[in-house]
Amino acid sequence: MTQISVTVNGTSRPAEVEPRLLLVHFLRGKLALTGTHIGCDTTSCGACTVLLDGTPIKSCTFLTVQADGREITTVEGLAQNGALHPLQEGFKEEHGLQCGFCTPGMLLVSKALLEANPSPSEEEIRWALSGNICRCTGYVNIVKAVQWAAKKIETTPVG
């Protein structure tokens, strides 16, 4: 067993884990953060996407011990003080989800995109999302949801 300390959604979570424990299992099993899903086991579908120090990673092929001393954001960490993130609102407004299974991963990839590029083109959004599979929507409304959020962020006064 290995002693680690990971910050998850702003809270420090010290833990003893097996070196082979996948990060997605740590989040879902040990921390009961079940919003992060498992879709393929091979880094292909992105359902397990979380942010590692702000960068999207696929937690189904990432060891928990690799996250020692680092910051993880999951879907549960998106809403702040009871207020939804604009992306969460955008996905509902634009019908960017159906079964909801890919949604957490899509939200986190989009968050990283908008932080790096606040007003992406459709092509840039499609490229950013291309590591995440959605079987339900056909992506068009996901793209619109990201655009909705970008606009909302742009037009909302800071502070």
Added chain:
Amino acid sequence: MAVQEEKPGWLGKSVRRIEDDRFIVGRGNYVDDVVLPGMLHMAVLRSPVAHAKINSIDTSRAEALEGVVAVVTGELLAQHNLAWMPTLSGDTQAVLATDKVRMQGQEVACVIAEDAYIAHDALELIEVDYEQLPVITTPQAALEPGAPVIRDDKEGQTDNRIYHWEAGDEQATEQAFAQADRVVSLATHYPRCHPAPLECCGCVADVNPATGKATIWMTSQAPHVHRTVFALVAGLPEQNIQIISPDIGGGFGNKVPVYPGYVVATAASLLIGRPVKWIEDRTGNLISTGFARDFHMEGELALTDEGKMLGLRVRMLSDQGYAYADAQPSKFKAGLFHIVGGSYDLAATHVVTDGAYTNKAPGGVAYRCSFRVTEASFFIERLVQTAAYELGIDPAELRRRNFIRADQFPYTSATGFIYDSGNYEPALDLALEKVGYDELRAEQKRLREEEGRLIGIGLASFTEVVGAGPSKNFDILGIKMFDSAELRVHPTGKAILKLGVKTQGQGHETTFAQIVAHELGIPPQDILVQHGDTDNTPYGLGTYASRSTPTAGAATAVVARKLRDKAREIAAHLLEASPEDLEWDWNRFYVKGSPDQSKTIQEIAFAAYTDLPEGMEHGLEGVNYYDPPNMTYPFGSYAVVVEIDRGTGKWEVRRVVAVDDCGVRINPMIVEGQIMGGLTEGYAMAAMELITFDEDGNCLGSNFVDYLLPSSWETPNFELHETVTPSPHHPIGAKGVGESATVGSPAAFVNAVVDALAHVGVRNFEMPVTPDKVWEKLVEVGLAE
């Protein structure tokens, strides 16, 4: 166009989805999210070979591993008469192999352990001695005389044929062909693909040792049917089985069958006395669960020189894998494939179908296909396109000349379907207008001649048949295919609606609330829609084949109207008027001529518990089991524009114009979401999705690296349009839409690629139309760059 009447109401409104609130914050509740005290974990050992005799299974090393609680084999299950189970089409399938394995990936043993990692470790310690047997991977080889009999476990099974089934009139069809000026033929294979919902299958089975009650959280599109199957398989009393299908991460038909994992986990929980969780991995999902298609089709169309269709002959051979495990209405051995005449007025049709066992995964279940209508629609729309080229008639014009006319509905087809309503020409006209068909044809010619560029325009004018179905024709394992809704209005005017169907993303919690809102005036946000829990919902056959709105949606409207009738009596009592003197106005009854004298549904609901007319039963609730009088027949016309890269064979989609007519739209936003999802999967089948096998029966599409799915990068944009032809027999005129686009669009995509090369005599590409196939053709016809 008439001015839209401004009226409060809930039909046709894009209400934002009620269910989204939990999904966008990561608070959905999928099967893998269920954790119970003392829960054990199960992992499945699968056969590495496609066909073999099992000489022995040694589980001793696995059992000795610390943390392993039990190892279950077929031999152990056989002692409890559980080694085999029935399929939804009346065949049998092994739960765990006893005598032989008959496909790669077949379930051989299961480890139950304290932890999922230990369970998987233990799989490596099980030793199985396989004696390999000859492998059959095609239905043609399976039906060769002398082919090894795959299902030698079945008494009386002397070959690999599963069924032979015919529809239509052979003699009349032969006569039609005798009169034909032209006969056009097509032979094609709709390849095996996989629904691959993003969530794999799984369950948590919890059998209480004290009461014997089995509670099973399960990825199920049809929880009530699964409860009945469990009662039949395990001999458990049905009141002691509760199936809970919580949030489902996509289904597309993949979660209709009963899988061995569910049965073993339940048996293990029963034997051990602790809850057992089984979560399938992606490879397990792709190689062992219900695949789709694998239909080999050939047929001919008889025509006059003017392009009038006289008759249609189709022969279809399906590769069912080692078990016939489709969810299949028992009367129709090849599902509803015999609607292969599609949108065309054909006086004579004859359809011959055969199904065969092979050493591949069982199923053919679905994938958004409405009981094999996908294959039928693909075939006729490809054949019509071929005929257009052969006769030198524009593909749009040939369709137009042969459509069933609006005045022919209800239309009885040559294979016995009674199309409820349709108006095909306006849908095609709208698609042509929106895509700019005439200009495109001119542009296609110009670009080809002046710049050597290859543009293709593909059309498909599909007719669907959904909403199974009327009990006189439709049953699964004898259970009639009705569906149900139970509605209870609480004293404060809020309501709970319980359904026999089960969403997997289709938005039932919003759409069905809107139906109640439309009928009773209770706003959707005041209505809780409950589904998936067999202890708390009325019996129904589940969600697949686009049947929820046609069946349970109808039940919802009917039960809401029943409640409205009772509400009228209560309102009359409150208003001291006679019930006949009351008028209904979307959420209230008022006295005719005195609109101020009224009672809202909320006031009436309160009175149902507090102030009733004498002799009336308390409460405001009811249930309806709806047996549809007919199927519904959604239709549409799609136009796809592609350009082929002569340097690589790659084809790019330039436009997708989709005109859908699914009758009355309850929530247009959700309807369009369904259509876009279906178009994407249709594109995927046409372009990339393929489950194939090598000659030894190894599955070559066993993960998402090898089984290609479209991402946001490949998926085109869609231009959606509609016409509205209500169903005459559905209470609110809706028809169902979940599968229209997967039924209609694959042919449009393939037709487009073919069309780009039709001028040099190309008539067919086999799906998936990958760049290498197009490249080879470009080389062959001298157009490669």
